[in-house]
Amino acid sequence: MKRSNRLVVLTEYFIENPRKHIQLPFFVDLCETTKSSVSEDLDIIDNVFQTQGLGYLERTTGAGGGVKYIPEITDVKSLQFVNELREKLEDPNRILPGGYLYMTDILGNPTIVREIGRIFASRFSKLDIDVVVTVATKGIPLAYAVASFLGVPVVIVRRDPKVTEGSSVSINYVSGSSRKIQTMVLPKRSFDEGSNVCIIDDFMKAGGTINGMINLLSEFDAKVQAIGVLVEAEDEEDERVVTDYTSLIKIANLDMTQKDIQIEPGNFLKDN
C-alpha cells in the first residue's frame, strides 16, 4: 500500500479506536508494508494530531511495545465550544418550572454530545478510568461519548430494577432538590470490585443524585476518580452535598418571573 493510502487507513483506525494499544506488526499486516514505513507514518499522524489539537500518539518501545491514540482537545477549542453552547442555552424560552433548563434538543444532537464527551475525556485523560457510570436517562448519551474517548465501558444506574438485568444491589437516597426518598439500582454483574470510576451526568443542583451514586458505588468498592456534569445550577453552596466535580456550564442566574437567564462557563478550565 502506498503512503497516501496508508495514512487514510491508519488515521481512520486511530479515530475509531481511541486508547487501544496496537502493536506495530498489526499495522504492518493491515497496510502490507514494512515496520519502518509504519513508523514514519505514525510520525506524520502524531504531528498532525498535535498541530490540529486532536491529541497525540503515545508510543512505547521494546517487546510488546506499540502505539495508542490519546484523544485530547485544547483549552482554546474547549472554551470556544462551551461559549457556543452557552449562547444556545441563554434563551429565555428554555426556562422551565423549578429552575430547570430545556436541553433536550442539545442532548439529542450526537455531534454536540460527542464534543462534550471529548472535553470530559480530555480533562480525565490521566486518571486511569476503568468505567463510566451514569444514571438513567439524560446522562446516558454523555456517558457513552466520554467512554468512547476513554476506551472503557458504560454502566447505567437505574431508578427501578428490570427483569432483564438479573439480581441487583439497591440503595435509598434523599434527592437534594425535592427532598424525596428515591431508589437507585445497579445489577450485581455490573463491574469488578475496586474499579476506578468516572461519574457523568447532565445536570446537578444540590448534588443528591450524584451523592446517591457515590453511595451505591461504595457497595461495589468502586473508587470514584472523577465527576463530570454538563450543567451546574445556580450556587447552592449551603445545600450542595458534592463539591469535587468538573462542570462545563454554570447557570449564574435564573429569574423565572423576569424570564432572565445568565450562563457562564463551568469550572472545567480551573481544575488542572
Place this chain on the structure above:
Amino acid sequence: MKRSNRLVVLTEYFIENPRKHIQLPFFVDLCETTKSSVSEDLDIIDNVFQTQGLGYLERTTGAGGGVKYIPEITDVKSLQFVNELREKLEDPNRILPGGYLYMTDILGNPTIVREIGRIFASRFSKLDIDVVVTVATKGIPLAYAVASFLGVPVVIVRRDPKVTEGSSVSINYVSGSSRKIQTMVLPKRSFDEGSNVCIIDDFMKAGGTINGMINLLSEFDAKVQAIGVLVEAEDEEDERVVTDYTSLIKIANLDMTQKDIQIEPGNFLKDN
C-alpha cells in the same frame, strides 16, 4: 500543508462528520492549499474508503457543490460482526426469567454499540431519515450510534413525563408481552411534523412497545421509514404486531429449563 498532512486532516474530518455536506473552499482554507489539490486528495480518500469497506465520498459539482462522506459497511463485515456477537450471546448464563437475555455488558461497550449503529445506518442509508427515535432506556446508546452515522438528531420517548421537558403528548398502549397498559410520552417540541423517522430498540418480543411508538409518532404526523431492533425474540408470529423491521440477531430457541439457547443472524441481510 503537504499532501501527507492533508490526508490525515481530511480523513479525520470525514470520520467525525458523516453525511455533512462540505463545500471545497472549506477544505482549501483548512489545508491552506488549492482546489485541485483537495480534489486529488478526495480521490485518494474515496478510493481507500471503498477498498476498505468503510463507505464512499459523494461528490456534487456546480454552484453549491461539494462532498459528503457516506459511511457504509459491507455485508461480509456486517455478518462477521454479527456472528461474533452471536457467539457472545449464546451463553446459557445469559438466560433470565421470562425469556430475556442478559445483554447489559454488550450494550455497555461503546465500540460494539458503535458497530451496531454503523450496520443499521448502512442498511437505512438511502432512506433520507430526519431523526432517530427510541424509547428509554436500553435503546438509547444504539439510537445515538445509528444517528451519529446518519448525521441526524435523536429523540427519546419516555415512560413518564419529566419537568425538564416542558409540555408533552402522551398515549396509552398495551404491552405485547405483559398485556399491561402502559404510557409513552414525547415532548411537544421534539420535532417538526412530517419528519422521516427511524425507530431503534434493543429487543423486540411481540412488538407492543414499537407499535406504541408508531402510534405516538402518528400524533406528530411523522413517517416511520425504518425500524431496527438489535435482537428479536423467538418466533411469535401469531402475536407479533410489527412485521416490517430489520433485526441483527434472532433468538431461534430459548429453553429456560434446559438452560439451552440458540441464536442466529436476524433478517438484516435479507431485506435489500
